[in-house]
Amino acid sequence: MQKHPFEQTAGLLSANNSKIILLVLDGLGGLPGRPHGLTELEAAETHNLDALAKEGSCGLHLPVRPGITPGSGPGHLGVFGYDPLTFEVGRGALAAAGTGFDLQPGDVAVRGNFCSLDEAGRVTDRRAGRIDTGTNRRLCEKLDAIELDGAELFVQTIKEHRFLAVIRGEGLADDVSDTDPQQTGRKPLDPEAQTPQAERTASVLAQFAERARETLAGDPPANGVLLRGAANKPGWPSFQKVFGLHAAAAAAYPMYRGVARLLGMEVLPQPESFEEEIEQVKERFDEFDFFFVHFKPSDSRGEDGNFEAKKEAIQKVDGFIPALRELNPDVLIVTGDHSTPSQLKAHSWHPVPALLWAPTCRPDPVETFGERACMAGGLGPRFPATDLLPLALAYAGRLKKFSA
Amino acid sequence: MQKHPFEQTAGLLSANNSKIILLVLDGLGGLPGRPHGLTELEAAETHNLDALAKEGSCGLHLPVRPGITPGSGPGHLGVFGYDPLTFEVGRGALAAAGTGFDLQPGDVAVRGNFCSLDEAGRVTDRRAGRIDTGTNRRLCEKLDAIELDGAELFVQTIKEHRFLAVIRGEGLADDVSDTDPQQTGRKPLDPEAQTPQAERTASVLAQFAERARETLAGDPPANGVLLRGAANKPGWPSFQKVFGLHAAAAAAYPMYRGVARLLGMEVLPQPESFEEEIEQVKERFDEFDFFFVHFKPSDSRGEDGNFEAKKEAIQKVDGFIPALRELNPDVLIVTGDHSTPSQLKAHSWHPVPALLWAPTCRPDPVETFGERACMAGGLGPRFPATDLLPLALAYAGRLKKFSA
Numbered sequence: 115m116q117k118h119p120f121e122q123t124a125g126l127l128s129a130n131n132s133k134i135i136l137l138v139l140d141g142l143g144g145l146p147g148r149p150h151g152l153t154e155l156e157a158a159e160t161h162n163l164d165a166l167a168k169e170g171s172c173g174l175h176l177p178v179r180p181g182i183t184p185g186s187g188p189g190h191l192g193v194f195g196y197d198p199l200t201f202e203v204g205r206g207a208l209a210a211a212g213t214g215f216d217l218q219p220g221d222v223a224v225r226g227n228f229c230s231l232d233e234a235g236r237v238t239d240r241r242a243g244r245i246d247t248g249t250n251r252r253l254c255e256k257l258d259a260i261e262l263d264g265a266e267l268f269v270q271t272i273k274e275h276r277f278l279a280v281i282r283g284e285g286l287a288d289d290v291s292d293t294d295p296q297q298t299g300r301k302p303l304d305p306e307a308q309t310p311q312a313e314r315t316a317s318v319l320a321q322f323a324e325r326a327r328e329t330l331a332g333d334p335p336a337n338g339v340l341l342r343g344a345a346n347k348p349g350w351p352s353f354q355k356v357f358g359l360h361a362a363a364a365a366a367y368p369m370y371r372g373v374a375r376l377l378g379m380e381v382l383p384q385p386e387s388f389e390e391e392i393e394q395v396k397e398r399f400d401e402f403d404f405f406f407v408h409f410k411p412s413d414s415r416g417e418d419g420n421f422e423a424k425k426e427a428i429q430k431v432d433g434f435i436p437a438l439r440e441l442n443p444d445v446l447i448v449t450g451d452h453s454t455p456s457q458l459k460a461h462s463w464h465p466v467p468a469l470l471w472a473p474t475c476r477p478d479p480v481e482t483f484g485e486r487a488c489m490a491g492g493l494g495p496r497f498p499a500t501d502l503l504p505l506a507l508a509y510a511g512r513l514k515k516f517s518a
Numbered sequence: 519m520q521k522h523p524f525e526q527t528a529g530l531l532s533a534n535n536s537k538i539i540l541l542v543l544d545g546l547g548g549l550p551g552r553p554h555g556l557t558e559l560e561a562a563e564t565h566n567l568d569a570l571a572k573e574g575s576c577g578l579h580l581p582v583r584p585g586i587t588p589g590s591g592p593g594h595l596g597v598f599g600y601d602p603l604t605f606e607v608g609r610g611a612l613a614a615a616g617t618g619f620d621l622q623p624g625d626v627a628v629r630g631n632f633c634s635l636d637e638a639g640r641v642t643d644r645r646a647g648r649i650d651t652g653t654n655r656r657l658c659e660k661l662d663a664i665e666l667d668g669a670e671l672f673v674q675t676i677k678e679h680r681f682l683a684v685i686r687g688e689g690l691a692d693d694v695s696d697t698d699p700q701q702t703g704r705k706p707l708d709p710e711a712q713t714p715q716a717e718r719t720a721s722v723l724a725q726f727a728e729r730a731r732e733t734l735a736g737d738p739p740a741n742g743v744l745l746r747g748a749a750n751k752p753g754w755p756s757f758q759k760v761f762g763l764h765a766a767a768a769a770a771y772p773m774y775r776g777v778a779r780l781l782g783m784e785v786l787p788q789p790e791s792f793e794e795e796i797e798q799v800k801e802r803f804d805e806f807d808f809f810f811v812h813f814k815p816s817d818s819r820g821e822d823g824n825f826e827a828k829k830e831a832i833q834k835v836d837g838f839i840p841a842l843r844e845l846n847p848d849v850l851i852v853t854g855d856h857s858t859p860s861q862l863k864a865h866s867w868h869p870v871p872a873l874l875w876a877p878t879c880r881p882d883p884v885e886t887f888g889e890r891a892c893m894a895g896g897l898g899p900r901f902p903a904t905d906l907l908p909l910a911l912a913y914a915g916r917l918k919k920f921s922a
Contacts, residue, residue, distance in 0.1 A: 122586060476547075477550060492869070504584050517606070
């Protein structure tokens, strides 16, 4: 018998008026900028975060499993309490979340690549020379205008050679194989139905690939498309249902807005700045039980390999902590979705600093918010990210006692 | 595929003459009495426990799962090595354990509430005005005298409006629905069989509810009964079978005696004091492999919200440690079943201090027995409570090497 993925809290939820804030500094975890040096977070001057750490419980979480470097989707699902190995999201649906496309039940979303084809229709470049995003937009407008028999089509730019295609209609299913031959010199594959239910989808996608070739014929190097990861909107239990929390997401980037939307969170209007995000939380504080607040630059500067800029990004967030504390939340969690050490210029598998502040936290020895300090914290040096939400519920008084 | 609940030790047991003592200070874990202050355990003068901590391995355990506040049943099952989410005990069976009723296989136990009914038989108060325990005793004597067709009946007082009813006879099963309508203004529901096997049980319980109304007719406000949580004695593998330990329980309170009995431990005669409990262990030390020794006041004083009294209760136990060490046990574990911070006046989800003493413990940095100190211990700041028993077996030399 498979265990209920939310067995920890299932049946114990008890509503109250408490407020929980989850502040995610994307890619928060880091590495020292030089041997024996400090990490970006340790080097940052973060008096406000340090004060929270001193009063709260600290530790480092594992977003997925030991050694696993998470993408943005799984990284966020973990801190939202959804085990990323149980709640795997198909590439197409994640792409839809990433562009902010409002995927409906029954829609089939696929990730597309523009590719280059020779006269015989064989792939000569699987990424069409990595065309620029501007060209991509121009081509996606053309593709979006294609008419399909018995299905609606939506095509949207992702970036460079990548786009999102969504088909909408009766009787579509997502069990369809990829068309990417994974090597040059071969023709794109036909999409194949893996189940009888998906036969119509396979033929609609084949039609799309064919009409795309016709439409793009005069546009080398991007004169063909490869389709991957057909996926429906996942039928996951909503955050409201699973944790009993009416949740809002304050986030500027489409990917994070999209993941929040997949869980049924209310996504607040697109903010222009992090300051505006914090303002949104303030203004709507009475309306929701839970706020997911997302900050992107700590990840972006890590990916740039810019230690100083990542440090400064973290310092910037520190300046907004008093504004959040003034709201008097019952629980305030500050963490990341994964590590992005500037030394690696990429996401990494390293555990992610986490602090949970609430009035009933048991004191631990942590006095500053940093990777080394958190290793001595009460949450432990490698706790599962999915522990954060049940803990937040407990500290918010939202879980009844288990049995007598 | 479900994992074997005792896969860690299954097949590796190896008997010897070692002795293990598990001392449970109920509700041991706490919180500071004032901001930045010490917890009850940290504030207590516990030279003997500190000496054990210094020589042993320390940590903090999670009784059930992160964020979950355990009741007394699950809290004890965890430290006994039985995962409380796998070994869920029905309310009726737990009530039987709690009153010390010796539930037999095939018996069906239910939790009863005295309730108030109006002339039309509708519930006007689901708790009969929370009648006092003395009244409850008088009424339970009446109910206990009811004769049922083809089944024996036992009725025992729990407390206030709550009682235990047990039916015994051929062909009884526990898949019967509750009769509590969960709201006033409605008649009690009929008990309904959820499986064909439970049909006789449903009719016997319906008969009991009806005769109880007749018997109580002249006794407002408690003139009816509501029945919940019908449950057989759980058919769990015994402690002896699972861990190869002939176990004795020294405990004063019915609930803890009952849980030990559910696992097949021999429950020693009712002691008058904790001192007598320790004497029992001394006197019977040669007879058993394992002793569960229970101390209640640390929990009771925590529930009272009395920091000083909880601290003193812990100090009292400290005074008995030398007596236990004189017995020369091979393994001595001191922990709690859950936290009961006096600040919260209730059980809580906070991890529970634990120390395991044995001659082969690897030294860890812990020099005193307290929440913060234990965070740096070799057992870690958040280990599953169910790890304790396999560790005890290992330190007692009772587990063979796994494979070659």
